[in-house]
Amino acid sequence: MxxxxxxxxxxxxxxxxxxxxxxxxxxxxxxxxxxxxxxxxxxxxxxxxxxxxxxxxxxxxxxxxxxxxxxxxxxxxxxxxxxxxxxxxxxxxxxxxxxxxxxxxxxxxxxxxxxxxxxxxxxxxxxxxxxxVPVNGLAAVQMLDLLGDAPADSHRLLVTGAAGAVGGYLLALAPERGWEVTGLARPEDEEFVRSLGVRFASHAEPGWDAVADAASLQERALEVVRDGGRFVGVKPNAVPATERGISVSAVETRPDGARLSDLLVRAASGGLPAxxxxxxxxxxxxxxxxxxxxxxxxxxxxxxx
Ligand SMILES: NC(=O)c1ccc[n+]([C@@H]2O[C@H](COP(=O)([O-])OP(=O)(O)OC[C@H]3O[C@@H](n4cnc5c(N)ncnc54)[C@H](OP(=O)(O)O)[C@@H]3O)[C@@H](O)[C@H]2O)c1
Missing domain, CATH: 3.90.180.10 (Medium-chain alcohol dehydrogenases, catalytic domain)
Incomplete structure (x- = not known):
């Protein structure tokens, strides 16, 4: 060499x-x-x-x-x-x-x-x-920073792309911020989603308090957020226009050694689906x-x- x-x-x-x-x-x-x-x-x-x-x-x-x-x-x-x-x-x-x-x-x-x-x-x-772990774990953490903690009276969060890397990490981490999480994924991914202790959906009706759009469905995901709810996406250069009083943002993942350290410890103990x-x-x-x-x-x- x-x-x-x-x-x-x-x-x-x-x-x-x-x-x-x-x-x-x-x-x-x-x-x-x-x-x-x-x-x-x-x-x-x-x-x-x-x-x-x-x-x-x-x-x-x-x-x-x-x-x-x-x-x-x-x-x-x-x-x-x-x-x-x-x-x-x-x-x-x-x-x-x-x-x-x-x-x-x-x-x-x-x-x-x-x-x-x-x-x-x-x-x-x-x-x-x-x-x-690094890119997609930090993406999930930083999306949750953008969403913030769940309000006590409106805490239903839909995670799209729930069987993917970002989505899987969101399922594991969002409950700690008070969100009641439902993972939207293909029917064949139901077992994986439920194995993380959250609800599963293969189709999303409107009315969610918040959507974390890890499948990058963009406007289709924004449509199912309730009036005045929250949306966080994964395309910082193509953030959907806000509508109906919804707060709209998108993650631009940045290195963060301290938080990555925490994510790796979680992955080592089985608390993060790497x-x-x-x-x-x-x-x-x-x-x-x-x-x-x-x-x-x-x-x-x-x-x-
Ligand atoms: N902005 C940032 O800093 C940042 C950081 C990390 C990731 N990202 C972006 O975040 C997205 C997710 O990344 P990832 O690594 O988690 O991707 P991934 O592992 O490929 O997961 C995406 C998941 O979404 C599912 N999906 C896509 N379209 C769907 C649909 N119409 N209905 C149901 N499920 C659908 C996919 O299922 P199938 O495979 O069956 O289609 C897959 O399970 C990517 O667009 C990535 O580029 C952005």
């Missing part, structure tokens, strides 16, 4: 899964407050499909001169620590890389990131499972994208370099 370069997945001209290329680039030393992490696993998320097929280029969020890195989250071990970082080499960590416009992501053998956004992976949680579909080599990123694009996948494809 060449220790002066590392392998990473990028798209030069985005055109779907077939446009993903693995390139070798120079290793970078971490700067102050940064660490270099050797990646054990990097999940394939819906956002990565949008980067590879050019959607985010089309709407102006990506304007890269040459190529764009793929992958938003990871778990691995610390290889190298920059000045001011108090983490031992070999420490198991997980984290996320935010922002669309970038040369490199987590579909890679290694990544350099600020230590502030990282969390130590607790004993009892393997790195592959841990890698599936699910892995399968582990595939980094070289199979294109195939994994095709499989995810076909829909119906439960749990994450995780790329292992």
């Amino acid at each position: 060449n220790t002066s370069t590392f392998r990473t997945a990028v798209v030069h001209t985005p055109n779907g899964p077939g446009s993903i290329e693995i390139i070798s680039v120079p290793v970078v030393r971490p700067g102050p407050g940064q660490v270099r992490v050797g990646i054990a696993g990097a999940p394939v998320n819906p956002v990565d499909l949008g980067v590879a097929d050019g959607f985010f280029h089309t709407i102006g969020l990506i304007d890269q001169p040459e190529y764009t890195g793929l992958g938003w989250e990871f778990a691995g071990t610390v290889l190298d620590a920059g000045p001011g970082v108090d983490l031992e080499i070999g420490t198991r960590v997980a984290g996320m890389v935010g922002g669309f416009d970038r040369d490199y992501g987590t579909y890679a053998e290694q990544v350099v990131v600020p230590v502030a956004g990282l969390a130590v992976v607790p004993d009892g949680l393997d790195l592959i499972t841990a890698s599936t 699910r892995v579909h399968s582990v595939v080599p980094l070289d199979s990123a294109s195939d994994a994208h095709r499989a995810v694009a076909a829909g119906g996948v439960r749990g994450r494809y995780v790329l292992a370099p």
